[in-house]
Amino acid sequence: MKKFNLKKLFIYINVALILSITLSFIYIFFPKLPDSLDNRLRDYFFTIRGEIPTSNNVVIVDIDEHSLQELGQWPWPRNKISKILKNLTDAGVTIIGFDVVFAEEDNSSPHKVLKQLNIKKDNIPNYDLDFAQTIASTPTILGYLFELKKREFLNNAAPKIPAIYIEKNKQLGKESLIKGVGTVLNIPLLQDNSYSSGFFNNIPDESGIIRSVPLVISYDDIIYPSLGLELLRILLDTDKVYINYDEEGVSTISLANIEIPTDRYGRVLVNFRGKEKTFNYISANDIYNNSFKKEEVAGKIVLIGTSAAGLLDLRATPFESVFPGVEVHANVIDNIIQGDFIYKASWVDGANIFIIFFLSILIVLLIKYTPFWMNPVISISFLVLSLYALYKILFTYGIVLNIFFPIATIILGTILATLFDYFYEIKQEEAIKKKFASKVSQEVMNSLLKDVHSNEFQAMEKEVTVFFSDIRNFTKISEKMKDANKLISYLNEYMDPMSNIIIKYQGTIDKYIGDAIMAYWNAPADVDDHADKAVLASIEQIESLKALNKKLQNDNKPLVDIGIGLNSGTAVVGEMGSIGRSDYTVIGDAINLGARLESLCKYYGSKINISNHTKEKLKGQYILRFLDLVKVKGKEKPAEIWQVQGKGEASKELKEELELHHKAIKLYQNSKFKEALEIFIKLENNPEKSNKKIYEIYIQRCEDFIQNPPSNFIGIYEHSTKG
Known part of the structure; x- marks a missing residue:
């Protein structure tokens, strides 16, 4: 996280x-492009859902390919269609709706043929008249079309509607309904003999797919119903239909106790039941020949339409690209009957x-x-x-x-x-790179960059090994070098290789304090064997001074001598400072002790001082000399000071010297000052001694304690100054 x-x-x-x-x-x-993609995604939802049951209240009488083969090409003589209507009525249908418009007279009617031949006879069959009478005597509702685009030779006639359409809460001047600009009606003889009619316009969206069907269309400021809406209105025996508006446009259409949610244009979104022929299809030829099961249509709503490709009433729907237009209306009617609408609410x-x-x-x-x-x-x-x-x-x-x-x-x-x-x-x-590029090794940098959101930079307690180094007699050196630029150049000659050594051993440089360097190991990233790495870096720094001093001597510059103090312990590490001005650093008693150890290098004549805390963590082999058990200024708890004289095994001479030294230290700590003094004098007289100052210190102490024996000696020396 x-x-x-x-x-x-x-x-x-x-x-x-x-x-x-x-x-x-x-x-x-x-919205156009997103809407198109949105519609296609919703089509996949329909495909995933698959088919669902219909109410079984709608049956389609299909003018299919088989019917065209048996009864002839379309349009059929009207007497054949009359027979289909009579057979359906005799079978007990509730209502019949035509998804077909009879816009022209029947040219196959005998009276029409004889008229064209100028032959006058009485009692010649008039198929259009007979069909009109059949329409009037059966529960048949005709269909028609609205023209929605301006074109030449538009028919301006309007059908009659036996109902009142009431618009509720409509905002003045705001028109939402689809507007017709012309009509394609049935011939007047048929239109006038039908109880009612409804339009069967199926309007595809911009992608050419039928997803919604208008329930009402406005024409010459009069509202007209769709075929499906009109069929249901008649079945519900209501003469009022309410068009309900909200601030967006049409919200619902109400008839009797049914409220149909629509979009703002009065269109119902079709909740398709499935693919083609989800509804019960009966061939028109079977109805004509009366070879169908009467119970399949008894009490049902029958829609007469076509699935024949040649009659051009095939549409694309979310389920498939070839779908009979008549079944679209069947779906709309079934949606209203079952009340399982899908809709876009306001x-x-x-x-x-x-x-x-x-x-x-x-x-x-x-x-x-x-x-x-x-x-x-x-x-x-x-x-x-x-x-x-x-x-x-x-x-x-x-x-x-x-x-x-x-x-x-x-x-x-x-x-x-x-x-x-x-x-x-x-x-x-x-x-991070900017902050630490000159302060840490590449390994530490890579560790930090593994997770820039880690807790590495939060203030926390962490075990570290701290490093302090300082140039001896730098005040005198700076006084001699009066040119500030030369002094900075001189310091950089020293600081650059020393810094590189610290970074080489995965240390982090905290700061440069004049001629001093403060660094630490095991922060911000973990460093294995951090005490060893700090000691090795310190040893290499002392050794590198030989080459540096040789160069400085050749350049007639002052030689460099340094002291280093190391201590290991728990410190507080993290970003510290003020808002907008902070630095990553370490603070705590462990840091202070490290600084004291560095300053005590002068006193003990050593180059590298480490505490017993650092010594206990060392895993490598080093040449170590015990220097003292002390209380440094500001500290109550004593600490051991050890001098690091190198790595690996000591030479025979140095080994013998250190053994005698530590023997004398033991005697000293056990208050055997005379015996200790003898050894310290012997060591001090050795011309090959590796630390002259330490023997002088202990000779002086032993002599003092011999003359003035301490009452309760515990071997702790207390430093009252920092160095």
């Missing part, structure tokens, strides 16, 4: 808001925009606070969950929410947040 960062949180929320506002702007002002736009904002902020924040590898998991999980939720909302509650924009929000939110995260990581890496 990534750590909390208020500034970064603010930036990420702004990214989410910008994405949300951009997508909302497209949703509101440029509040849907607000809900869609809310979903965009909610998902955008949620996705961006989740990506911010989870590991990088979780990004695709989060994205895929939210895509699956969102699609499942939208699917359930569509088919359980019938509410049509936008599918495209939630998907786009999740994908774009993931990409943007991931890219931002990536570039933010780069920025963090650059900040």
Whole structure:
């Protein structure tokens, strides 16, 4: 889990808001392309859902290929259609609707043929008249078409409607309904003999697919019903239909006790039951020949239409690209009967925009606070969950929410947040590199960059080995070098190789204090064997002074002599300072002791002083000399001071010297000052001695204690000054 960062949180929320506002702007002002993609995604939902049962109240009488082969090419003589209507009525149908328009007279009618031949006879059959009488005597509702685009030779006649259409809460001057500009009606003889009629316009969307059907169309400021709506109105025996408006346009259409939700244009979104022939189809030829089961149509709504390809009434729907137009109307009627509508409520736009904002902020924040590898998991999980939720909302509650924009929000939110995260990581890496490039080794740098959101920079207690070094007699050197530039150049000649050695051994340079260097190991990144690495770096620094001093001597510059102090212990490490001005450093008693050990190098005549805390952690082999058990200024607890004289095994002479030294130290600590003094004098007289100052110190102490024996000697020497 990534750590909390208020500034970064603010930036990420702004990214989410910008994405949300951009997508909302497209949703509101440029909906065409997203709507097309959204519709196609919803089509997949229908495919996944598959077929669902119909109410079994609608039957389609199909003018199919078989009927055309048996009864002849279309249009059939009207007497054949009359026979179909009579057979259906005799079978007990409830109502019949025509998804066919009879816009021309029957040219095959005998009276029409004889008239064209100028032959006059009485009692010649008139198929149109007979058909009109059949329509009048059967529960038949005719169909017609509205012309929706201006063209030449438009018919301006209008059908009669035996109902009142009332518009409720309509805003003045705001027109929502689809407007017809002309009509394609049945011939007047038929139209006038029908109790009623309804239009059967199926209007595809911009992708050419039928997804919605208008229930009402406005023509010459009069509202006309669709075939399906009119069939149901007649069955419900109501003469009033209410068109209910809200601020967006049409919201519902009410008849009797049924309220049909529509879009703002009065169109019902079709909840298709399935593929072609989900409804019961009966061949028109079987009806004509009376070779069908009467119970299949008894008490049912019958729609007469065609599935024959040559009659051009095939449409594309979400389920398939070839779908009889008559079955679209069957689906609409069945939707209204069962009440399982799908619809876009007036509040849907607000809900869609809310979903965009909610998902955008949620996705961006989740990506911010989870590991990088979780990004695709989060994205895929939210895509699956969102699609499942939208699917359930569509088919359980019938509410049509936008599918495209939630998907786009999740994908774009993931990409943007991931890219931002990536570039933010780069920025963090650059900040770390800038802060530590000259202070730590490449290994430590790589460790820090593995996870820039780790807790490495938070203030914490951590075991470290601290390093202090200082140039001896630097005050005198600086006084002699009066030119500041030359002094800085001289210091850089020393600091550069010393710093490189610290970094080589994975140390972190804390700061340069004039001629002093402060460094530490095991922070900010963990360093294995940090005490050993600190000691090895110190030894190499002392050894490197030989080459440096040789060069300085050749350049007539002062030689460099340094003292180094090392201590290991728990310190507080982390970013410290004021707001806007801070540094990564270490503080605590362990650090202070390290500084005291460095300053005591002068006193003990040593180059490298380490505490017993550092000595106890060493794993390598080193040449060590016990110097003292002391209380340094400001400390109550005593610490052992050890001199590091090299690594590996000591020479025979040095080994013998150190053995005698430590023997004398034991005698001294046991208050056997005379015996200790003898050894210290012997060591001090050795011309090859490796530390002249230490023997002088202990000779002086032994002599003092012999003359003035201490009452309770415990071997602790207390330093009252820093050095």
